[in-house]
Amino acid sequence: MDTQMTARVEGEVLVIAVTGTMAADSAEDAGARMAADLRAALDRGPVDLLLDLAGLTFMDSAGLRVVLEAFQTVTGAGGRMALAAIQPNVARLLDVAGLGTHLTIYSGADEAVAALNRPRPR
Numbered sequence: 001m002d003t004q005m006t007a008r009v010e011g012e013v014l015v016i017a018v019t020g021t022m023a024a025d026s027a028e029d030a031g032a033r034m035a036a037d038l039r040a041a042l043d044r045g046p047v048d049l050l051l052d053l054a055g056l057t058f059m060d061s062a063g064l065r066v067v068l069e070a071f072q073t074v075t076g077a078g079g080r081m082a083l084a085a086i087q088p089n090v091a092r093l094l095d096v097a098g099l100g101t102h103l104t105i106y107s108g109a110d111e112a113v114a115a116l117n118r119p120r121p122r
Helices: 027-042 061-076 088-097 109-117
Strands: 003-010 013-022 048-059 081-084 104-106
Touching: 003 027, 013 027, 013 061, 013 109, 027 061, 048 061, 048 088, 048 109, 061 081, 061 088, 081 109, 104 109
Parallel strands: 013 048, 048 081, 081 104
Antiparallel strands: 003 013
C-alpha cells in the first residue's frame, strides 16, 4: 500500500494525516507531497505542523527521513512539530532514532491540535 496524505489547516496548525505505509518505494513521493504542503502553508506565515499517523501502518528509514526533513523545515521557519496517534511499530522506529526527545507525541489529533493552537509561552 502506498502512502496517502490529506492536509488541512486547523487554526494555526497544518495537519497532515498520513495513511498506508511510508517505505522506500513510496517515501520519495510522500516527501515531495509533504514538502509542497509545507511550502504552501509557510508562504502564508509561520506554521506549526501536526503529523496524524493514526493510519500509518508501517514506516522504514526512508519514511523516517521524510519526517526528519519536515521537522527541519518547520523548526527552521520558527514553527513547532508534533506527532499524533502513532502505531506501536512506528513508535519503536521513532524511539530507536531518538526522535522522542525532539518531538511532542500526542495520543490523538484533537489533543495535539488543541495544544498547538494554544499561545506559545514567551
